[in-house]
Amino acid sequence: MTNGSLEERIRKEGFRGDIRRQVPMQDFTSFRIGGPADLILFPWDLEDLQLLMHLFRREGVRYLPFGNGTNILVSDRGVREPLIGLSQGFGEIKKEEIKVTAGGGVGLSQLLRFCADNALRGLEPLAGIPGTVGGGIRMNAGSQDIEMENLISSIMTMDHQGQIRRLKREGLIFEYRGIHLPAEEIILQGEFSLQEGNGKEIKERMEDFLRRRKEIQPLSLPSAGSIFKNPQGISAGELIEGVGLKGFRMGDAMVSPLHANFIVNLGAARSGDVLGLIELIKEQVYQKRGIRLELEVVIIGEPGAAG
Ligand SMILES: Cc1cc2nc3c(=O)[nH]c(=O)nc-3n(C[C@H](O)[C@H](O)[C@H](O)COP(=O)(O)OP(=O)(O)OC[C@H]3O[C@@H](n4cnc5c(N)ncnc54)[C@H](O)[C@@H]3O)c2cc1C
Structure with a gap:
């Protein structure tokens, strides 16, 4: 009671x-x-x-x-x-030689700025990923060039009993857009092992990655990044484009004409619209290519349409 x-x-x-x-x-x-x-x-x-x-x-x-x-x-x-x-109490960033420790609530952009200011290189390909350190580690965020797992040397977590755990890289199992940890485990901190570099060159490299991202991703409209994981050897975007769904719309949710693995919100999209598009894409790609797409985006909340 x-x-x-x-x-x-x-x-x-x-x-x-x-x-x-x-x-x-x-x-x-x-x-x-x-x-x-x-x-x-x-x-x-x-x-x-x-x-x-x-x-x-x-x-x-x-x-x-x-x-x-x-x-x-x-x-x-x-x-x-x-x-x-974790954005209010877990925002500390510290450096010790080539190791940088950042709280789970630190924005990835803030972490990258810190690295550039301290002439530490390695994280530049993550420039433009809009998540936090905690979310980034949970999703093993990255690109073709690098993923979180390549630079993490340890993490600190809290489990559902309130126990703090320090886990070294050797004991962690990462996968494509994920890490093996219980769903309720909270990532409090990540330690990154970087290399010494030149601050100006690091900033230029970050700007370069950002520029490339702006060319291929629809950044002017709301989205959640890639909707599906790339299947082995082929990009989900190419598959979706190949079945003719680029630009296809349900309500205010649209398969981006720029990057078919992004669904964009044209203004008043509902989760039901996005889920409808997701189902259609999965069905078409399976029917026409025999490939089952897996979601990258995490769906949360009460199932069903709003009343
Ligand atoms: C325009 C755009 C571009 C993107 N580009 C990329 C890209 O190039 N590469 C890429 O990998 N991703 C990309 N993403 C997706 C996203 O930015 C990353 O997955 C990011 O790491 C998610 O972090 P977040 O803090 O926003 O997590 P959230 O979206 O808040 O959460 C994602 C998942 O992580 C869990 N989580 C969040 N914080 C913690 C924590 N502290 N401890 C444990 N679990 C936690 C949540 O429960 C949820 O399951 C993009 C997104 C957008 C909108």
């Missing part, structure tokens, strides 16, 4: 961080899509996060870690599980 609302119980437990309720997720995602999240919690520090874990475990509350919302599609009906964001 529990008393009061979850928010009241969280405060009673001693949580000091920011609590936002009924947050329209369209304001918190790069897709600009999604109904209300009942609660978003922004712990201030490890202790704050730990007491959430203890309370949630005791009460059997499921939760979801949340970064910059740049690789998620949130249901029009919103999210009942509390979301936990």
